[in-house]
Amino acid sequence: MRQQDNKIIFTGPVGAGKTTAIGSISEIAPVKTDARASDMTLARKAETTVALDYGRLSLEGGVRVHLYGTPGQERFDFMWEIVSQGALGLIVLVDNTRPNPSADLQFFLTAFKALLNDAPLVIGVTKTDLSAQPSAEDYANLMEKFGLRPPILEIDPRDGDDVRQLLMALLFSIDPGLEG
Template identity: 80%
Template sequence: MRQQDNKIIFTGPVGAGKTTAIGSISEISPVSTDVQASDMTLNRKGETTIALDYGLMQLGDGVRVHLYGTPGQERFDFMWEIISKGAIGLIVLIDNSRPNPSGDLQFFLNAFKTLRTHAPLVIGVTKTDQAPQPSVEVYATLLEKFGLHPPILEVDPRNGDEVRQLLMALLFTIDPGLEG
């Protein structure tokens, strides 16, 4: 990890919990660019992110982790590359209640392939209370096909402790010498 400022990206499909996750752990009031949904997104939620979400965590000794959330809609994919510049890690949130969450995971792995070449990855599976399948084991098997073995955790984005565990799994992947 860098001494001062570190950038982590949260990505995933619409409704996976990116905005909520960042808000649950940010030590500042999160910046959000959510607007009223006006397309098929309205079937899943009332608002959608159109540019980015931003939050901040302090780890001590002056180390800051800047948290950036991408829009989930593919039509805003031009923001994904912009937001990803300089990132040291990627968190993909997958909404298990969507019709094809495994397909969503494959899509976001491909969309962020460039970032994945130099930044570790962690997968957070959300809404398992609504849809327990696919299981973490199914995702692990899918990820093996990509040659990936990242931490995969079930997470409720509203629960700051669970989101911190997800973030710490990523940070320990980046720097195993971090203190808890």
């Protein structure tokens, strides 16, 4: 962890809960760039992120964690590399109600491969109350194929405690000496 400013990226498909997760833990009113959905996203939700989401947390010792959420649509992938510059870690949220959440996860791992060469990963599986499959074990097996063993947590992005656990798993991956 850096002494002052640290950047964490939240990514994943449309509707996985990125905007909600950032809003549930940010100590400031989150910056959102939502616009009315006009494509196939409209089938999942009325509004969608078109640029990025931003929130902030302060830790002990004046350390700040800046939280950036990417848009989930592939047409905004040009922004992902830009937003990722200088990031210390990546949180991928996977919506278990989507038609193929394992393929979604693989897509985002590939899209953020450059960041993952230098930064740790944590996976948050959302909407498991609506669809229990794939299971956390299924995702862990998939990660093995990528040679990765990230923490995988089932979370509700509306629950600040769930999102804090996800973020703490990432922060401990970055700096195992952190105090809770």
